[in-house]
Amino acid sequence: MSAFRDGLFEGKSVFVAGGTSGINLGIAKRFADLGAKVAVLGRNPEKAAFAAADIGQGAIALTADVRDYGAIRAALEEAAATNGKFDVVVSGAAGNFLAPALGMSANGFKTVIDIDLIGTFNVFRACHDLLVTPGASLIAITAGQAINAKPLQVHACAAKAGINHMIRVLAMEWGPEVRVNGISPGPISGTEGMARLAPDASEHDAYFERIPLKRWGEIDEIAEAAVFLSSSSAAYVTGTILDVDGGSQLGDASRMDVEKGLA
Numbered sequence: 339m340s341a342f343r344d345g346l347f348e349g350k351s352v353f354v355a356g357g358t359s360g361i362n363l364g365i366a367k368r369f370a371d372l373g374a375k376v377a378v379l380g381r382n383p384e385k386a387a388f389a390a391a392d393i394g395q396g397a398i399a400l401t402a403d404v405r406d407y408g409a410i411r412a413a414l415e416e417a418a419a420t421n422g423k424f425d426v427v428v429s430g431a432a433g434n435f436l437a438p439a440l441g442m443s444a445n446g447f448k449t450v451i452d453i454d455l456i457g458t459f460n461v462f463r464a465c466h467d468l469l470v471t472p473g474a475s476l477i478a479i480t481a482g483q484a485i486n487a488k489p490l491q492v493h494a495c496a497a498k499a500g501i502n503h504m505i506r507v508l509a510m511e512w513g514p515e516v517r518v519n520g521i522s523p524g525p526i527s528g529t530e531g532m533a534r535l536a537p538d539a540s541e542h543d544a545y546f547e548r549i550p551l552k553r554w555g556e557i558d559e560i561a562e563a564a565v566f567l568s569s570s571s572a573a574y575v576t577g578t579i580l581d582v583d584g585g586s587q588l589g590d591a592s593r594m595d596v597e598k599g600l601a
């Protein structure tokens with residue numbers, strides 16, 4: 339159930355890089371439901387077309403790789419020509435796979451850095467002169483790996499840590515016209531990310547125990563955060579990483595000392 343009023347983003351232009359599936363598609367849908375003109379971008383044209391049809395309301399499907407600056411710039415220009423300059427740009431394209439550092443080639447590491455970190459720079463750099471100013475909201479989708487070291491994810495940890503710091507620098511450089519924030523989702527059910535990182539369903543109950551709110555999150559809960567950060571309610575919020583993770587980043591809430599009140 340959304341706390342935001344119908345029509346809140348009526349006529350606004352929203353671009354979601356990586357918006358053709360999962361969490362980012364959920365964000366795109368929520369903005370469209372609130373009246374926005376939405377464009378989504380991914381590499382796979384069939385997937386992008388399917389996502390745009392799913393969103394409805396004239397959503398635009400675009401195909402480009404965030405690693406290719408020229409292609410991203412062209413896609414942004416195409417979306418802006420149809421929907422108008424952007425009020426909101428979300429950068430959420432990412433890649434991840436579990437592998438130890440010694441089982442990862444230099445190209446495997448570079449691939450995730452290129453998609454997540456450099457891809458986010460490309461999207462934000464390329465959209466800047468296509469933003470509605472003052473007032474535009476940029477949101478990068480980061481992750482808890484930016485803060486908490488995770489074995490088998492040296493690439494994603496490094497990439498997301500870079501994104502967190504990039505958010506802060508851009509917030510300093512681009513204010514007051516543009517606000518730049520991040521959302522750090524916890525484990526979100528029904529997503530590609532969790533299929534890759536927690537594939538064994540028999541381990542999920544134990545996983546929930548470690549999370550203060552004792553469950554996985556929902557895509558809608560990330561979409562709500564994106565709407566909040568792009569609304570006038572967040573007009574004085576920039577350079578922030580909003581954790582929407584059930585408290586996951588606080589540590590292991592299943593420990594005995596928590597139960598004994600000693601934590």
Ligand code: NAP
Pocket residue numbers: 355356357358359360361362379380381382383385386402403404405430431432433453479480481482522523524525526527529530531532
């Ligand atoms: P997902 O469904 O795999 O979504 C990834 C999106 O990015 C898709 O639209 C994909 O489309 C696009 N994409 C991937 N590589 C791209 C590239 N090189 N150029 C352009 N588009 C590209 O992932 P998700 O699990 O929902 O995760 C979405 C975001 O949330 C990611 O930033 C992820 O790190 C973050 N996150 C997820 C979780 C979770 O629980 N799932 C937790 C924390 C953070 P194509 O494949 O067609 O390119």
Ligand code: COA
Pocket residue numbers: 432433434435436437441442443444445446447449450530531534
């Ligand atoms: N273990 C070790 N290395 C792996 C790997 C794995 N599971 N998967 C890919 N790699 C390596 C490849 O071997 C290659 O390195 P090499 O050239 O030295 O052999 C490198 O990573 C690039 O792989 P490639 O398949 O060419 O990359 P891509 O650009 O086509 O795809 C990925 C990018 C690998 C990140 C792919 O998983 C992807 O597209 N993911 C998007 C969806 C996603 O991850 N969603 C979850 C978001 S949290």
